[in-house]
Amino acid sequence: MTAMHALDEMVDAVVIGTGAGGAPLLSRLAEAGLKVVALEAGRHWQPQQDFATDEEEQNKLFWMDERLSAGANPIEFGKNNSGIGVGGSTLHYTAYVPRPQPDDFKLHREFGVGADWPIGYDDLAPYYDELELFLGVSGPQSYPWGPSRPPYPLSPLPLNAAAQLMDRACAKLGIATSPAPNAALSAPYFHPAYGRRQACTNRGFCQAGCSTGAKASMDVTYIPRALARGAELRPSCFVTELPLGRSGKISGVVYVRDGQREVQRCRHVFLCAGAIETPRLLLINEIANSSKQVGKNFMAHTGLQIWGTFDEMTRPYKGIPGGLISEETHRPPDADFAGGYLLQSIGVMPLTYAGQVARGRGLWGDALLRHMRNYNQVAGINILGDCLPHEDNELLLSDECDGRGLPKPLVRFTAQDNELRMTAHADRLMRQIWGAAGAEDVWAYQRFAHTIGTARMGDDPGTSVVDADGRAHDVANLTICDNSVFPSALAANPALTIMALALRTADRFLARAAQGDA
């Protein structure tokens, strides 16, 4: 049963944020018998009653406090980037969960650019194994790329039209493909930790929230397990302050609930608010920043999309959006850039597509209406590619305040040479693939996805914010665990790795606690 702790009770840990970083960590700490409280800015939804298959209605899942975007490639936040609510951004992630490859963690060693991780693939591999079983990942029996690994627990989800078109074209061009790993159930799944979850009904609305529970968002997996093991969950609590006591440790976490300021005393704080709100909280509170690295090295995956219109009906709202994958471009032989990318087929919801047509292509008037009337014949492919940390790409506090009286974050992002070369390579290749698939009216949507970096991990306290275990170099009882600790972006979608880091961070913390050193 879920516990209730008094504010002046000294709990073992407060976890801030319940997304990909916060939820698995919360669960692990609760399982070990710690008294833990999770503070989450957003609501705790009941998907079956609360989620509509309607994009505008589901805007409630996105973080809508205004962020300011600058640089040559300003990042679109909101719908394109981060979530709010119990489950965080996993409420609206597409559940595409490829693992990174071992060389992703040591780009600097391989290419002399970017940054290496203080940990490697082998440190995370056991957690990837555990997560794929726990979440119920659907994927191929044998995955063609990367180190050997156990088969995915569930068979792949059915290929939708975009996946079939990509498969067909890649076969012609001799590019190997595979059904993609997706953290959505291709068959009903039972796990003692959270009970039974239904199979995916192919609604294709993962990015607007899953009403069936088939998608492994945190609210239907780690959160129920954490609650069953005694964690206390406080939704609608917005954390504002992390005051340091005389010992130099955080004495309690200050948050606002129903307009009231409350303080929860605690021994340890786990900050898991995502790669924008985590550095923003640190900067507002002026803590953990002796390295001056908080907010630095903001990264966003290269995410170029290529769209085309086909003679056949694709009805792109159906099926798991990212059905097919190819990692043949992980280290392309003809690359003029460091790192690499993966290829992915993509379905799309109509409002998202219309918005991209408006912003990316600038179509209006009759041209817009005509293009949109062919929505049912549209299909896309995109890449997910590495992005190197760069000193010009950063998060700062702006002089403008939001409704809570806190400074709005300002994020500067300019794609650098490496990202531009990689994108140009991908543009050529994807146009070739879509040409082979029979696409007409092919167009590119330039996109940078995911918010990464801003509180990076490293062994040197002078150039990083946290150590390899997520512990802040400057504040003894603060641990950070979310997308902000990534030293480099990795050529794989981030959520699985964030969850793996969360489990590892919890295990390292518990091991130290067992030795009396937490």
Next chain:
Amino acid sequence: MSHPPSVTYASGAIVRLIGSDLMTEPTTAALLRRLAPVSDGAHSTILDERQLALLAAVAARLVPQTERTAAIDLVGSFHRRLVEGTGVGWRYAELPAAAVMHRTGLAALNASAAAAFGSEFVELQAAQQDELLRTVQSGKTWPVAWRGIDPAMWFEELLATLVDIFYAHPLAQDDIGFAGMADAHGWPDVGLGAREVYEPEPVPGEQLGA
């Protein structure tokens, strides 16, 4: 690059789905709310009558409505978003907040109309209005007061907002044959060409040409 011919769908297929047992309750409720008339932000002073008329004239060029989609209140919804401060979670750091940006942008558009053609935007021929809008979209403009706002960025915001309002509406979704809201039973078959009987098909022979 060849352009495929544009197809059309018979009207009403989607609207008939609403309230049927093919749609879950939360989805039905959301769509019924969307179909209801937009309550006007009567007390607001963000845009005055003249600016609203100008916005209506601009919207008619950017997202032209047909008899089938005439009931979508683009201007009312646009204004309500401004009044309620509904944003999208971010904005270009170079642009001011939405209300100031759109007031300034609309005024500058009108001033551009005067500079280019000697009359207000609403009085111009459609072709002149389009020419003006294309110029603003390309970032070029007449020497009028943009007060530091990049014309192309403003145009993108204006267009994106109107498009977002339009295609969120069930009548516009009907126009493009979208049936994803029929969510009660899921989609047993998702491959190329797969179709359930309640998913609309293009009207044969009715192609608009590209």
